[in-house]
Amino acid sequence: MVVDKLIITAAVNGAEVMRAQTPCVPYTPAEIATAALQAAEAGASIIHVHARHPDGTSTQDPATYQEIIARIREHADVIVQVSTGGAVGMTAEERGAVLTLSPEMATLSTGTVNFGDGVFLNPPAMIEHFAREMTARGVKPEIEVFDTGMVATALRLVEKGVLTGPLHFDFVLGIPGGIPGDLRNLLHLVEAIPDDCTWTAAGIGRAQLPIATAALLLGGHVRVGLEDNIYYRRGELATGSAQLVARIVRLADELGRAIASPAEARQIIGISARA
């Protein structure tokens, strides 16, 4: 098995984690950029971001995303991956507005799933609309998989010519309502995708470290960060996403996986080099 260098994605804030849970979650574009740059310095080559209002509530306002991207890219050549997932309850119009920026990369969830007490709604027409928009604008999608059927839906979009393969997947395990964060489930998802696809894995909460370690061993890539897990270990809050990235870098080093630079990450997942 030829194993690629390791792409680490830092999911620095998400839509749900609030200051009441951890003082370290960034809200403003300046705070998000600081967290992103610290994560990039620690070894992340992709930064997954959600825009927030200054009070921490979620927004999909393109101008806020534009400021976040500009602040990050001013200092680092990292891949900034915006969210089209937004927050539970947002309309398709709100969620998709960020694609008008033609970002380098964006998430694409390919199915509806219960999400804690809410429903993360992704009906087929919405998925296809976001997919077509990404293809038309040259945006690299990361297929967010919260449950098994979402793999097949994404592959059908390739068959239909709406998306161009090979796809890059993010297997998110451990959301209450989605596929549980257990290693057999990760293996099942990995075996469900074609060999030429790439994948990363994000374990939620206490599933983060075991899922990340398994992904390292299986030749996949890893996502960590405060969006998915606010603890460094049981009872000890992480100081930020960079601390969680740094732990993955150390584990990868012990396991013989070199870390991909942003340029190498672009090559591995098939993003054309930036001008």
Ligand code: KMH
């Ligand atoms: N906030 C979740 C409802 C994504 O970024 O694309 C959806 C989410 C997925 O976080």
Ligand code: ZN
């Ligand atoms: Zn997200």
